[in-house]
Amino acid sequence: MLCHLHISNFAIVRALEIDWADGMSTITGETGAGKSIAIDALSLCLGERTDATVVRPGADKADIVATFDVSNLVSAQKWLTEQDLAMANECIVRRVINSEGRSRGYINGVQVPAQQLKVLGQHLLSIHGQHAHQQLMKGDYQRQLIDSFAGHQAAINNTKAAWKQWQQLQHEYTELEQSKQQRDAQRQLLEYQVAELDAFAPNADEYCSLEAEHNLLSHGQTLLSESQQVVQMLYDDEQQNIYQALSAAHAQLEQLSTLDPALTSISQMLNDALVQTEEASRELRRYSDKMELDPERLDYVDQRLSQWLNLARKHHTSNEELANLHQQLSSQLAELTCNDARLASLADEIEQAKQHYAEQATRLSQQRKIAAEQLSKKITASMHELSMSNANFHIALIEQSLEQASINGIDAVEFQVSTNPGQPLQAMQKVASGGELSRISLAIQVILADKVTTPTLIFDEVDVGISGPVAAGVGKLLRQLGDKTQIICVTHLPQVASQGHQQLFVEKYTDGVDTETRMFALNDEQRISEIARLLAGENISASALANARELLCAPAV
Structure with missing residues (x-):
């Protein structure tokens, strides 16, 4: 408080x-x-x-x-x-x-x-102003009053959740249906592109491997002949080779190192060079022996590289990204296929969601009807207490079709009033005067305030x-x-x-x-004076003071 x-x-x-x-x-x-x-x-x-x-x-x-x-x-x-x-x-x-x-x-x-x-x-x-009755004439506000009185928040939440699910599925169906023509055209293009790339079947790291292999195969003859020439220069030429020259230089320097030990380290360097030259010659000979010229493999690699370059250029991507593009296009095609399958299954899901919403909204409507009957009786009784003794208040719930339904359920609410005997119930705003609307509004506020504490x-x-x-x-x-x-x-x-x-x-x-x-x-005396002023105005009479005491149930002085 x-x-x-x-x-x-x-x-x-x-x-x-x-x-x-x-x-x-x-x-x-x-x-x-x-x-x-x-x-x-x-x-x-x-x-x-x-x-x-x-x-x-x-x-x-x-x-x-x-x-x-x-x-x-x-x-x-x-x-x-x-x-x-x-x-x-x-x-x-x-x-x-x-x-x-x-x-x-x-x-x-x-x-x-x-x-x-x-x-x-x-x-x-909660603050209620003097214009609160203006809200009372709005259907949405009338529905909220019933729901506040009924206190069935769980039923309201269930109906709203069911509505959102139904509408979400309908929205998804509409979007998929509207984009179907576009998807069909896109799928035709993707099917052609993916089929072409499926046939080529590019692998993720293949392009770099192909480039390296093509470079090797295309220079095979040069590598073979020139590596053999180097072996001749290093070791195999009987007339003159590097190994023989190094050997002679090493022998001469080895003799000189007996005269000056300072040359020993240099002699060792030449000895190491002899060993390295012999080893290099051996490895080059082994390399030459293994080297095989393969014109057919070179032709295959050359053709595959050409296809690779053409496809990359055709799909506006880099050579290195062609394999990734293939995967992306395949995924897009699979997604389009899933969308078409989803469209086919949505109709059943929508119907199920619609029926679920109808069940929840009907349950809510039934609870509203019970609350509306109870609230109508309470408001009628309060109106009688507020000098509207012949008035009758009724809350009409008009069940709408599912096509007219909303997140708030299937009920259209109308507060109806009959203010005189023999008059039929009519929409409250049509027959109630401003003063009557104020009294009805106050009665409802009091009843609901008591309900929701x-x-x-x-x-x-x-x-x-x-x-x-x-x-x-x-x-x-x-x-x-x-x-x-x-x-x-x-x-x-x-x-x-x-x-x-x-x-x-x-x-x-x-x-x-x-x-x-x-x-x-x-205080008590001031209050008597103030009530008397409200009764009689500024000129307070003994009669006004007496009336004030009577209203306050205060003893006379």
């Missing part, structure tokens, strides 16, 4: 501290005094849009702080814990708006976006346009609700104001230079 509200430099409020009690609190005051100022500030504190005009002229910022007791609010505690914002059993919400219109929001001292303030606010209170309910002049016995009935309804939950009601009616467990008064004060709004709790 709301425990405390601090307001500073908001509109014409300089500073305001309000302690709120449980039960029903009524707020009254003179016309133009700003009776709704606290409600407006609270709305901004809980995330409503704002601008610089809310800041009191001359001030640099407006500051609003609301303190709530959340010890019994399971949903609020759960949300705060999930957001890592929990703080024992108390929740402090703050909104600061500077003179340039920028704002900052805080929950338990942690800065948060305005959207989080708004989400938290849904767990803390909202922690704090705020009614901002919802009693506009009513008086007399009707006002008394409204007051009793709100008082009844205030026995179960916290009610804050801004009103101009003495019959409503007197029903509050406590009453606050709003006044506008000016010293000729500045103007500000003040709000304070009334």
Whole structure:
């Protein structure tokens, strides 16, 4: 519940501290005094849009702080814990708006976006304004009211999930069907391309291997003849070869090293060269012996390389990427084939999803019918209490075809009213006057608020346009609700104001230079005077005071 509200430099409020009690609190005051100022500030504190005009002229910022007791609010505690914002059993919400219109929001001292303030606010209170009945004429809002009263969220979720699955499958089918002609043309091209590449069968590393082999085969004769020439030069030429020359040089230097040991290392170098020359000659001879010229293999490799180059150029890819392209095109063709198979199977899946949605929506519709009957009786009874004794209220559920269905089910909802005996039920907006709509709206709000046990309910002049016995009935309804939950009601009616467990008064004060709004709790005597003022105006008579005491059930003085 709301425990405390601090307001500073908001509109014409300089500073305001309000302690709120449980039960029903009524707020009254003179016309133009700003009776709704606290409600407006609270709305901004809980995330409503704002601008610089809310800041009191001359001030640099407006500051609003609301303190709530959340010890019994399971949903609020759960949300705060999930957001890592929990703080024992108390929740402090703050909104600061500077003179340039920028704002900052805080929950338990942690800065948060305005959207989080708004989400938290849904767990803390509900504000009903004087124009709430305008929403009442909209079919979607009427359906939401039934669902709120019924509390069948699981059935709603199941219907929505079934609808989404059905629509998703239909969307998939439509896309595949619309692209079928394009896929057919693409598949024909891919089938030709893949068949051509399948026949060629390029392997991932084959191109580099082919290039290397082609280079070797095309130079085979040169490699063979010249390697044999080198063997002749190194070792095999009987007249003159490198090995013989090195051998003679080594022998001569070896003799000289006996005269000068410094030549020993050089002699060793020549000896090593002899060994290397002999080994090189042996390896070259072995290489030449193995070398075989293969014109047929060269022709095959040459042809395959030519095909490779032609296909790469034809498919606009590099030689090295041709094998990868083959795999990609094969995958694309397989995917197109799968899409066609998917299209063939979707029809059955769509029909199954449609039937599943129909089952869930029908189950939801049946639950709505039960709730609609119960809610109709409750609203009719409340209308009788609000001086509409001959009225009859009925919620009509019109079952639609699956072609007209939506994510919310198969029901079209219409609130119907008969206000006089003998009159048939008709759509509420056609036969109910503005005052009657306000009473019906209030009755529904009270009934639903009781059903969903909202922690704090705020009614901002919802009693506009009513008086007399009707006002008394409204007051009793709100008082009844205030026995179960916290009610804050801004009103101009003495019959409503007197029903509050406590009453606050709003006044506008000016010293000729500045103007500000003040709000304070009334004691018993002040409350009698205020109720008398609401009854008789500024000239309060003894009769008005007596009537006020009677309304308040207060003893005479």
